[in-house]
Amino acid sequence: MSTPALRKLSIAHLRGSVAPFSLPFENNKKLTVVYGENGTGKSTICDAFEFLGKGRVGSLENRGLGRPHKYWPSLGKNSSDVSVTLETVDGATCSATLIKSDVVINPEGNRPSIEVLRRSQILALVEAKPGERYNAISRFIDVSGIETSENNLRQLIQSLTKNRDVAVARVQENEDSITQFWTTAGKPGADALAWAKIEAHRDPNAADAETAALASIQLAYTNLLGYPTQLEEAIRDLNTANLKDDDARIALENCATSVAADAKEVVKILESAKDYYLAHPSPHACPLCESSENATGLGARIDQKLGNFSAIQTANSNLTQAANALQRAAQQMEQLNKNYEKSRTAFEDSRKALPVAEDIRPCATSCPTEINQLGSWLEQTADLPAAWKTAETNRQDSTRFLATLKQALETYLHNVDAQKELDALIPNLEKAHEIVIEERQKFTDLILSNIATEVGRLYEAVHPGEGLNKISLELDPKKRASLEIGASFCGTTGTPPQAYFSESHLDTLGLCVFLALAALDEPAESILILDDVLASVDEPHVERLIEMLYVEARRFRHCVITTHYRPWKQKLRWGWLQNGQCQFIELSKWTNTQGLTLIQSVPDAERLRILLAESPPDPQLVCAKAGVILEASLTFLSQLYECSVPHRSTNLYTLGDLLPSIKGKLRNALSVEVLISAGDGGSTHQPTALGPILDELQRIAQARNVFGCHFNSLSFELLETDAIGFGQQTLMLIDALADPVAGWPKNKKSGRYWANAGETRRLHPLLAPQ
Amino acid sequence: MDKPSDTLAKRITDRLVKNGLFTEAAANKAQALIASGKMSPEDWRLPIELATDKEECDS
Numbered sequence: 001m002s003t004p005a006l007r008k009l010s011i012a013h014l015r016g017s018v019a020p021f022s023l024p025f026e027n028n029k030k031l032t033v034v035y036g037e038n039g040t041g042k043s044t045i046c047d048a049f050e051f052l053g054k055g056r057v058g059s060l061e062n063r064g065l066g067r068p069h070k071y072w073p074s075l076g077k078n079s080s081d082v083s084v085t086l087e088t089v090d091g092a093t094c095s096a097t098l099i100k101s102d103v104v105i106n107p108e109g110n111r112p113s114i115e116v117l118r119r120s121q122i123l124a125l126v127e128a129k130p131g132e133r134y135n136a137i138s139r140f141i142d143v144s145g146i147e148t149s150e151n152n153l154r155q156l157i158q159s160l161t162k163n164r165d166v167a168v169a170r171v172q173e174n175e176d177s178i179t180q181f182w183t184t185a186g187k188p189g190a191d192a193l194a195w196a197k198i199e200a201h202r203d204p205n206a207a208d209a210e211t212a213a214l215a216s217i218q219l220a221y222t223n224l225l226g227y228p229t230q231l232e233e234a235i236r237d238l239n240t241a242n243l244k245d246d247d248a249r250i251a252l253e254n255c256a257t258s259v260a261a262d263a264k265e266v267v268k269i270l271e272s273a274k275d276y277y278l279a280h281p282s283p284h285a286c287p288l289c290e291s292s293e294n295a296t297g298l299g300a301r302i303d304q305k306l307g308n309f310s311a312i313q314t315a316n317s318n319l320t321q322a323a324n325a326l327q328r329a330a331q332q333m334e335q336l337n338k339n340y341e342k343s344r345t346a347f348e349d350s351r352k353a354l355p356v357a358e359d360i361r362p363c364a365t366s367c368p369t370e371i372n373q374l375g376s377w378l379e380q381t382a383d384l385p386a387a388w389k390t391a392e393t394n395r396q397d398s399t400r401f402l403a404t405l406k407q408a409l410e411t412y413l414h415n416v417d418a419q420k421e422l423d424a425l426i427p428n429l430e431k432a433h434e435i436v437i438e439e440r441q442k443f444t445d446l447i448l449s450n451i452a453t454e455v456g457r458l459y460e461a462v463h464p465g466e467g468l469n470k471i472s473l474e475l476d477p478k479k480r481a482s483l484e485i486g487a488s489f490c491g492t493t494g495t496p497p498q499a500y501f502s503e504s505h506l507d508t509l510g511l512c513v514f515l516a517l518a519a520l521d522e523p524a525e526s527i528l529i530l531d532d533v534l535a536s537v538d539e540p541h542v543e544r545l546i547e548m549l550y551v552e553a554r555r556f557r558h559c560v561i562t563t564h565y566r567p568w569k570q571k572l573r574w575g576w577l578q579n580g581q582c583q584f585i586e587l588s589k590w591t592n593t594q595g596l597t598l599i600q601s602v603p604d605a606e607r608l609r610i611l612l613a614e615s616p617p618d619p620q621l622v623c624a625k626a627g628v629i630l631e632a633s634l635t636f637l638s639q640l641y642e643c644s645v646p647h648r649s650t651n652l653y654t655l656g657d658l659l660p661s662i663k664g665k666l667r668n669a670l671s672v673e674v675l676i677s678a679g680d681g682g683s684t685h686q687p688t689a690l691g692p693i694l695d696e697l698q699r700i701a702q703a704r705n706v707f708g709c710h711f712n713s714l715s716f717e718l719l720e721t722d723a724i725g726f727g728q729q730t731l732m733l734i735d736a737l738a739d740p741v742a743g744w745p746k747n748k749k750s751g752r753y754w755a756n757a758g759e760t761r762r763l764h765p766l767l768a769p770q
Numbered sequence: 771m772d773k774p775s776d777t778l779a780k781r782i783t784d785r786l787v788k789n790g791l792f793t794e795a796a797a798n799k800a801q802a803l804i805a806s807g808k809m810s811p812e813d814w815r816l817p818i819e820l821a822t823d824k825e826e827c828d829s
Contacts, residue, residue, distance in 0.1 A: 145775040146782070148807030149814075156811035428818050432791045436782050436804075443778045 003525045003557050004088035005030070011596075013081040014051060015059075016044035018074040018595040027089070029583040031553040034562040035569045036587030041596035042562035046116060046531040048084045049560065052096040053114025053527065055103035058121075069101040074595070086112060112557075115518040118531040122510040125517075127498055130482040137451070137473075137483065140520050141444045150436045157429045164422040167415050174412030181405050193412075200406045207399045210355045214392035217350035217363070221385050223343045224367065227336070228375040234333045241326035248319035255315040267309040267316070273302050340371045359394060361387040448473040448483075451516050458512035461548040462541050463505070471509075485513075504538045508545065515552055528559040535564075542567070550582065604629055605734045612727050619723035623708030626730035627655065630697065630704070633733050634658035636744060640754065641666055641768040659698045665769040667691045672736040672745070673753075673762035685762060688736045697729045737761065779805035792817050 011017040060068035079098040094110035182192035189195035277299040470488035486494035553559035586599040643661035673685035745754040745763040754763040783797035796817035
């Protein structure tokens with residue numbers, strides 16, 4: 001969607017607008033030239049645009065005013081009195097007001113994009129330090145976000161490269177360890193790694209089973225070692241018990257024989273009776289004979305009787321103990337045999353389970369079933385446990401070695417994988433990093449090159465053929481955000497223009513840089529304000545600069561140029577410049593009561609037309625105005641065809657000099673094709689011969705002096721129709737020659753005729769006929 | 771108007787995709803991160819690793 005054209009700018013109490021001021025914009029004209037002498041308020045108009053678009057007033061900045069916003073209101077006015085409103089052709093408005101020091105925009109969505117260049121800033125970009133110059137264009141080339149991401153990628157590559165170096169070192173270390181294991185193992189197989197992989201695949205349980213079997217047989221053998229001693233002790237105990245039992249038996253026999261034949265039985269009866277009396281301390285009768293006689297004191301008498309048999313009792317007790325001891329010894333022997341059988345069975349099981357291996361000595365003979373044969377068997381096999389222990393230790397060492405080898409191989413393979421992964425990844429990261437750098441440099445170089453080319457193009461338009469168009473903008477690779485500007489000078493490129501260019505050339509360069517930058521940022525939506533930027537441009541270049549501004553203004557939403565360059569006013573007045581797209585506004589003298597005021601200026605040809613249309617027309621005014629216009633027209637033709645006029649030091653020529661200079665074949669050949677719009681929307685060129693007009697003008701040319709310049713009694717005798725005719729013929733001539741919009745036909749690019757912009761006028765011939 | 775970083779990020783990711791270093795999907799995700807400077811080292815690593823793996827699988 002295109003941004004609507006401007007209709008009106010209203011300013012109230014901002015800077016020089018002490019009274020409300022309106023600047024109307026003409027339809028279909030994107031360039032407004034505001035002409036005014038110094039102090040007429042041109043900068044106030046620029047301030048108003050900047051106030052609205054940027055919320056600031058640049059003309060007051062850097063003037064040592066402190067906070068300049070207090071000077072924004074007109075003298076005697078307050079902040080609340082300030083307002084600027086821009087109205088567009090679709091009826092939309094955007095206003096800026098001031099609340100204390102804050103600029104309030106309403107509505108914000110309609111706020112226009114404004115680019116302002118003032119006379120004081122024109123050299124800012126050219127003469128700025130490289131860093132400040134960079135800041136001015138950073139919004140077009142600022143890719144700091146990309147640079148941060150690029151830096152992160154660089155850090156990643158550096159970090160992973162370090163990791164890779166570590167992985168490589170570790171792989172080497174692991175290889176060395178495995179080679180060492182391989183060497184220790186006697187370098188079996190083709191190479192260390194192949195051997196390690198085979199070894200790592202070995203079943204660690206196989207060695208574990210052998211180790212367990214060896215441990216088991218050693219334990220079983222150790223268990224057997226105690227039996228010979230135990231057997232000896234058991235036999236000794238049994239023999240002792242047997243002897244004691246025999247002795248006790250004999251002692252008892254001997255004692256009983258000496259006491260009574262039946263003493264033994266009697267003692268038994270008495271002991272039984274005593275046991276009875278202990279349970280029944282006061283019986284009524286004898287438990288044997290049931291006689292109550294002598295029952296009293298029977299217990300005491302039994303104790304007494306038994307005392308008589310104590311020797312027998314002792315012998316009897318000893319016999320009991322000996323018998324018990326013998327029984328225990330027999331039981332121990334029996335238990336020993338049972339235990340031995342268990343241990344023997346366990347050993348036999350272990351012996352049978354003992355794996356067959358080169359370094360495992362088998363037990364050739366079975367463990368004897370008889371315990372008493374064990375001793376000699378143990379003597380025969382005494383060296384076996386040490387051999388088994390050695391075999392077990394060897395296996396334990398082998399298991400530990402395998403575990404260590406396996407771990408080393410796993411670490412090696414892990415590090416090899418990590419290295420391989422990084423070997424594949426890092427080149428791709430580096431490639432990505434190269435792409436980011438390349439694209440960034442290409443991107444900024446292209447933007448800078450485009451800006452520089454554009455600056456060169458604009459500069460060439462103003463300074464054609466001077467060879468100064470090779471402008472370069474380069475980022476200093478050693479310094480971040482530093483922009484160097486270079487230009488060609490006397491065949492040397494890249495020279496700093498500040499060092500060699502004239503003030504005027506630098507001004508033009510500054511303007512071209514500004515225009516090139518302003519055009520980068522959606523110019524169709526931007527209003528370009530150039531405040532008095534022509535001031536120091538020298539005369540030979542100013543016309544081309546103006547033409548360039550005409551062309552460049554078309555790219556923007558609107559362009560406002562303020563100037564006090566008087567020739568511009570005159571050239572526009574005489575149609576020497578294309579003013580089809582240009583609205584010319586003149587400011588009159590500023591006063592402290594009215595502020596800014598406009599002068600309605602009308603081109604001279606239009607004034608003549610108005611004078612002729614009056615009823616009745618004033619001959620004096622008509623002739624005076626027509627004379628000036630005719631002089632301008634004849635000057636144009638005589639210069640174009642290099643006609644001969646009297647050579648004077650003043651370079652001032654009268655109609656009497658100019659009219660006859662266009663003569664003969666040239667006068668007859670002069671004709672203008674005027675572009676006429678047809679009713680059907682098309683257009684056609686209609687020829688107008690200038691010869692008859694010039695002939696008639698030459699006939700009545702005296703009317704100019706007689707009526708227009710002096711009080712002359714001759715005028716009493718001349719016909720007023722000649723005076724009006726002089727005005728009408730002059731108007732016909734200027735209408736034929738100059739288009740009020742597209743100007744004079746000064747371009748001979750066609751090769752056949754002179755033409756103005758858009759070829760609304762085609763002047764023939766191209767060359768004066770000889 | 772796009773910021774210069776946005777425009778450049780698009781060009782970078784397009785080239786990364788063209789060179790097989792990023793997948794289209796990864797490029798779309800990464801574009802804003804690259805432009806804003808928030809593309810961390812790990813953000814760079816993952817898509818390139820995935821694209822590398824994919825290439826290895828495809829080949």
